[in-house]
Amino acid sequence: MNLHAVKVIYYNEMLRTWNTLLQSIASPVISTALYFVVFGAAIGSRIESVEGVPYGSFIVPGMMMLSLLTQSISNASFGIFFPKFTGTVYEVLSAPISFLEILLGYVGASATKSFVLGVIILITAAFFVELRIEHPVWMLSFFVLTCITFSLFGFIIGVWAENFEQLQLVPMLIVTPLVFLGGSFYSISMLPPLWQKITLLNPVLYLVSGFRWSFFGVADVPVAWSLAVVGIFLLICLGIVAWMFKTGYKLRN
């Protein structure tokens, strides 16, 4: 195991964030505050509570998921796409490291950043609304699993993308809509029956529902399903990454 390599990749990726520290901290704080103003204050004044949870608190898990998903994908995809774009990836490819070590470095750093971001959002939210976490172990598990899984997904996008446009394509056209339609800011019980059924096809729903359950004990779908969906998605991503490294897909061809 080339731990030196894992260490320097991880350190280097974290350094990149450190160099843009203000942006890294300020943007989640500001966007969280904005969501509270728009959803919490404006809409929340008309919706008192959802399933016994005050609306302002209700949206916190969904809001965190929205940020975790988009930031994990963008961090990890950019982390590997940029060296590909500038050509510096030659060095990683010519280094004596296995794909597991490359993943630990890049995906580990991206997941760490997302985790820190989630904590910042949680702290910011605590200033606006009252929060309680009923199932802390579950909450932490969903939190960490989401950071890792979507960093992996981002890594795949970064390897696949051939230009900046493609890099933005999946996050903008697929992930963001799925998150907004996945019950981040509402319970699907508020939807017409047909839409409730359709929403069940949205994987993000399971993620948000499980995460919200770990906070307030209320969920749209059983928590076991939520865990299963995250687990399956993680396995799919790992499978794709393993295949990519085995065949040299877009990296060694």
Next chain:
Amino acid sequence: MQPIVSISDLSKTYASGHTALQGVTLDIAKGEILALLGPNGAGKTTLISIICGIVNPSEGTVHVDGHEIREGYRHTRSAIGLVPQELTLGAFDTVWNTVTFSRGLFGMAANPAYIESLLKQLSLWDKKDSILMELSGGMKRRVLIAKALSHEPRVLFLDEPTAGVDVELRKDMWKIVEKLREDGVTIILTTHYIEEAEAIADRVGVISGGRLLLVEDKDTLMAKMGEKQLTIELREPTAAVPESLSSYSLALSEAGDKLTYSYDVRAERTGITALLQGLSEEGLGIKDIVTRQSSLEEIFVNLLEESA
């Protein structure tokens, strides 16, 4: 002695269908300097990329230091340093960080003292805290060399090392190459500057159209392929080459005062003695004689024309 790099029947066809290498077989001895010559698109960079693990081969095998490059990638890649052709460097890193990064990436424990001596040797020490994108092209090239040497490789690949490099850096580079050779490092460089190969290589390989046309000791190659030219300056100009000397296919200069005779050094009899005798029999006085051996460049051009 076992070769440090052993390439066997190596081929590469890219996904686009382009065949960049065809059946290349080559052994590289420990400690030698091998220059790979070839026009752009000949397959030089593909060959290097495969050995370094950047590109997967389609067919054939490569062994480095006794290990196969895919099964034994940890061993082979640790032994190899690569200076790429393009100035590919991150933008926002400092010189110190990027060189330290490279060392760690290749599995070596941090060694600030070694990095310091490396940067000093490459005249980069006063730039150690500079941001990469603010460096000049020549400085970036130095940084790439420092990165390639950061893990103390035993085989160094230099892909077009002096393309777009100033005279000073080129001299520095050859000093470094010389020093590395003394330390026993094997060096493989690609170039299309023939004088470079002529100046420093022990052996020369010529690649064109994805095929290795030949590999020879540089001196043997020059002697074997070399055509020599004998230029005879006459005391008095002559209007035409005398009939009796027509078999030598002499070229007469415009002013009629110089005769040029081309001959092959490989031939047992070069015909010089007979030619000079013939000249004196025709009563042409000789003022001066100059011989000139063709350069590697001429050999190279001839070879490519033959293979085309």
